[in-house]
Amino acid sequence: MASTAEIRQLTGLRGIAALTVALVHLHADRFALVRFFEFHDQAVDLFFCLSGFTLCMVYRAGAGQALDVRRYAAARFARIYPLYAVILLFCWWLTVRHLAWSSLYPGGLFVADTLRNLLLVNSWPLIGDGSNWDSPAWSLSVEAFCYIALFPVLFALSPAAARLPASARLSLIVLLAAVSFIAFGRYWDVQILIPRIYTAANPIAYWVALLRGITLFSAGWLIHGFWQDRDIIAQAAGAATNALALSAILILGCADLGLLPKSTLVLLAPPLVLGLAANAGSITARLLASAPLHLLGELSYAIYLLHEPLQSFITGTFPNLATRPTLDLAVTLPVLFLVSAASYYGFEKPARALIKRGAGPSRAARAARV
Secondary structure, rough: OOOOOHHHHHHHHHHHHHHHHHHHHHHHHHHHHHHHOOOOHHHHHHHHHHHHHHHHHHHOOOOOOOOOOOHHHHHHHHHHHHHHHHHHHHHHHHHHHHHEEOOOOOOHHHHHHHHHHOOOOOOOOOOOOOOOOHHHHHHHHHHHHHHHHHHHHHHOOOHHHHHHHHHHHHHHHHHHHHHHHHHHHHHHOOHHOOOOOOOOOOHHHHHHHHHHHHHHHHHHHHHHHHHOOOOHHHHHHHHHHHHHHHHHHHHHHHOOOOOOOHHHHHHHHHHHHHHHOOOOOOOOHHHHOOOHHHHHHHHHHHHHHHHHHHHHHHHHHHHHHHHHHHHHHHHHHHHHHHHHHHHHHHHHHHHHHHHHOOOOOOHHEEEEEE
């Protein structure tokens, strides 16, 4: 049985993360304030951690219930694929118009990438090549892997994980975050994401995306156990929520001075998510749960997927905007929010509801009828 509960401050946090990705990709980081606060790479690691925690909360991992695989699969498909399919079609058209059949992106590779993007396996090593027509969708491919291959296993292991000493689980969380931090810092190659003929200098680069997803998603699963038990670890994280948020700002300041890499933020993602979930009364949690940021979180999926193709379409339609970046941003951002709102209320929510209804009643509801 799934829970429909929502932790509003985590929705707001997701909105902030999506916004910083969009602002950087729309080149708003030329403004000093945006450049200081942006953390677009680590925002994706935060998404993975939030996903692991939220799925455990929704499906009550560790509560002794079996996972209703049919309902789970339908809900995950409904959550990510309908909007992705629409935006993928839009990006397919943009790719055909700008890149396809050129010497940089020959027809054979274009056709292969068509299939990989449709199946969301483009960031799966040995299957995909990492290329994405909508570059932020690389993380969506990794999310799909976590949904299919990782979460059912973690769900089944939740009772065993709960029996581990808290020190062992804390050590594992630190290790997982550290692995992601090291993999990103040493091997991440953003050039892989661009649809063209390209070979990374280090073969490990093709595994980094999946590694980041697995490690932070698993960290989210582990912190859910602390939150579910409301134990001393969850209480300590809740009490430290504001300090954790200030630490994140301090890391951004040190990164701006060249003293630390921004990827250090990934180490704060698990305790911050746990703290926000455990202490809704903190100043940070109340701010993130406020109506504007909560709305931003609800629109975050469309903002995340749509900002790059939308800007490409706008500048292609109005070429003069390409030479006037401030005006381009002033036009693109409001349009992005309007289209994202229309997408969420007019397409995403109805599509999710329709697909979930098509999946039929839950296992518990079916058993109750017997």
